[in-house]
Amino acid sequence: MDIKQIGVVGVGQMGGGIAHVNALAGLSVVIADVSSQIVEKGMAAIARNLDRQVAKGTVTAAARDAALARITPAVGLDQLVACDLAIEAVVENVEVKIGVFRELDRLLAPEAILASNTSAISITKLAGATSRPDRFIGMHFMNPVPVMQLVEVVRGLATSDETFRSVEQLAKSLGKVPVEVNDSPGFVSNRVLMPMINEAICAVHEGVGSAEAVDTVMKLGMNHPMGPLALADLIGLDTCLAILRVLHEGIGDPRYRPCPLLVKMVDAGWLGRKSGRGFFEYK
Numbered sequence: 001m002d003i004k005q006i007g008v009v010g011v012g013q014m015g016g017g018i019a020h021v022n023a024l025a026g027l028s029v030v031i032a033d034v035s036s037q038i039v040e041k042g043m044a045a046i047a048r049n050l051d052r053q054v055a056k057g058t059v060t061a062a063a064r065d066a067a068l069a070r071i072t073p074a075v076g077l078d079q080l081v082a083c084d085l086a087i088e089a090v091v092e093n094v095e096v097k098i099g100v101f102r103e104l105d106r107l108l109a110p111e112a113i114l115a116s117n118t119s120a121i122s123i124t125k126l127a128g129a130t131s132r133p134d135r136f137i138g139m140h141f142m143n144p145v146p147v148m149q150l151v152e153v154v155r156g157l158a159t160s161d162e163t164f165r166s167v168e169q170l171a172k173s174l175g176k177v178p179v180e181v182n183d184s185p186g187f188v189s190n191r192v193l194m195p196m197i198n199e200a201i202c203a204v205h206e207g208v209g210s211a212e213a214v215d216t217v218m219k220l221g222m223n224h225p226m227g228p229l230a231l232a233d234l235i236g237l238d239t240c241l242a243i244l245r246v247l248h249e250g251i252g253d254p255r256y257r258p259c260p261l262l263v264k265m266v267d268a269g270w271l272g273r274k275s276g277r278g279f280f281e282y283k
Helices: 013-024 036-056 061-069 094-107 123-127 161-173 189-205 211-222 228-235 237-251 260-267
Strands: 005-009 028-033 071-075 085-088 113-116 136-141 150-155 177-182
Touching: 005 013, 005 094, 013 028, 013 036, 013 061, 013 136, 028 036, 036 061, 036 071, 061 071, 085 094, 085 161, 094 113, 094 123, 113 123, 113 161, 123 136, 136 161, 150 161, 161 177, 189 211, 189 228, 189 237, 189 260, 211 228, 228 237, 237 260
Parallel strands: 005 028, 005 085, 028 071, 085 113, 113 136, 150 177
Antiparallel strands: 136 150
16 A cells, blocks of 8 residues: 555654654654644644754755645544544553544545554554454554654554555655564563563662662663663653553563552652653753
């Protein structure tokens, strides 16, 4: 399938990044959310990120302007009707995602592909809420999307080879490296990453070391570019908690049980960078 027009549902950090890279690659993008204020905020963030690329010399001013001109902001999902592919990037909640996909399934042409940027939720379960499970797939981009090369392309139980090939080719056209994985809680990335983040949180919770100490050990001792706690703050502690709960429920292994400190911090509204405070403070 030749994908020319993309719809992105959700204009937060991930959705905005997905729209950014698709528009920069020359595709028409409709980006949608529930209110004009959220959409305007998302568009402003895309513009700022493109400006940063211009300042660094990785994107020309003309390319930035052309990319922004390819993005159509929308409130609600009706303007996605002509999209060849719709990518969902809303909150990591299965009921919310299913509601979005039922509406997209009703609106889009039967041959259109539906994709989820979920970090951990079953692609097969989301696909089962639609009439097109063969044209449903996971496209798990990494954060920040304009910088990170990886896209986990996640096959649901019914995902067709044609759907996989179309999405794989799209990811390559964006300058990304698509990696095929099968549907399982957390896929590959978060099944490996989240236990490490959770254990780092446990080390702080149990008084083994401060957040600064834990991150310094992992950066200098293990050559990680970013410590696991700073990374958790970047991802969002609420998102980390949601992923761990999916892993714990889906796999049933106690090693995925969220650390009590993580639960407490999310309850307090300390969500990381997006709230200004997590394991570290942000201005």
